[in-house]
Amino acid sequence: MKRNIVIATVAAAALVGSGTATALAVSGDDGAAATRASNARVTDDDAQDSGVRQDDDGLKDGDDDGRDDDAAQAASAKVTAADAISAALRQTPGTAVSADLDDDDDGSVAWEVDVLAKNDAWHSVRIDPGTGKVLSSHAEHEDDTAQVRAALKGASTSATEAAKAAAAKGKVTSVDLDEDGASKAWEAETRAADGAEQDWLVDLKTGKVTADHSDDD
Numbered sequence: 001m002k003r004n005i006v007i008a009t010v011a012a013a014a015l016v017g018s019g020t021a022t023a024l025a026v027s028g029d030d031g032a033a034a035t036r037a038s039n040a041r042v043t044d045d046d047a048q049d050s051g052v053r054q055d056d057d058g059l060k061d062g063d064d065d066g067r068d069d070d071a072a073q074a075a076s077a078k079v080t081a082a083d084a085i086s087a088a089l090r091q092t093p094g095t096a097v098s099a100d101l102d103d104d105d106d107g108s109v110a111w112e113v114d115v116l117a118k119n120d121a122w123h124s125v126r127i128d129p130g131t132g133k134v135l136s137s138h139a140e141h142e143d144d145t146a147q148v149r150a151a152l153k154g155a156s157t158s159a160t161e162a163a164k165a166a167a168a169k170g171k172v173t174s175v176d177l178d179e180d181g182a183s184k185a186w187e188a189e190t191r192a193a194d195g196a197e198q199d200w201l202v203d204l205k206t207g208k209v210t211a212d213h214s215d216d217d
Contacts, residue, residue, distance in 0.1 A: 076109065077101055077129035081163035081172040084111035084132065088125035089160075091134045094118060096159040097148055098176040101129060110135055120145050144179060151179035155204035162186035162202040165209050169200055187212060 079087075085096045094117035103109045111127040122142045126135040142148075157165075163175045170190030178187050178201075186202035188209075199212035 077111075077171075077173075079111065079127065079129050079132045080167065081111070081175055082160050082167070084127040084129070085113055085160045085163060085175070087127050087132050087134060088113035088115055091125055091137055092117065092123045094123070095152065098174070099159060099163065100174040100176070114140070114142075116142075116145065116148060147179045148177060151177060151184055152204070157186065157202060157204050157207040159186065161207055162188060165202050165207050166190055166200050169209060170198060175202075181214075183212075183214070 081099050081101070085099050088099075088111075089096055092115045094115040096113055097116050098114045100112050101109065102112050109129055111129055113125045113127060115123045115125060117123060122140040122145075123137055124140050125137045127133070128135050159175050159177070163172050166172050166175065166186075166188035167190075169188075170192045172188055172190050174187075174189040176187045178185055183201050185204055188200045188202055190198050190200065192198070199214075201210050201212045202208070203210075
């Protein structure tokens with residue numbers, strides 16, 4: 001007589017460290033067996049429905065709005081903004097208009113310094129944040145040359161001096177000329193040891209540093 005045998009075995013093992021549960025089910029019909037394995041990710045209570053693991057602050061893992069990456073970049077830069085500007089000007093004489101600690105598409109980090117030469121040609125010079133060496137230099141086209149010249153007319157504080165002045169407030173990650181804004185000043189961004197970011201204005205004539213509240217909510 002033909003017999004149908006159904007054997008069901010369920011084994012579950014929970015790994016506390018990894019938060020992963022594994023279930024095995026074995027069934028058979030007419031002597032045929034099939035094995036099925038399923039892994040379920042154990043998430044926080046608030047994220048179980050979506051299956052997305054979240055941190056305590058409600059952000060996805062690794063998603064801190066870029067704040068951690070920016071802080072790490074600032075901490076790893078041994079070459080200051082002022083030193084990067086000086087290195088760029090030795091490579092390409094002229095007037096430094098901005099310096100930013102930026103990351104490239106390949107993930108590498110470098111100081112990018114924009115220099116306006118005497119012949120009104122623009123150059124972008126990349127400086128190694130660890131050694132101060134020039135990584136590359138290439139010409140650029142900008143359409144605000146006249147505005148930059150007008151804003152710097154009569155200025156006695158250079159980008160290098162602005163970077164040094166702002167360094168008293170924290171580690172400088174950028175210095176940019178605000179040539180078309182109401183302030184007509186150097187805009188500097190600093191990061192504290194805890195990663196807190198602050199914007200500053202450096203007067204073009206006096207070099208005085210004041211807090212920039214123009215972007216505050």
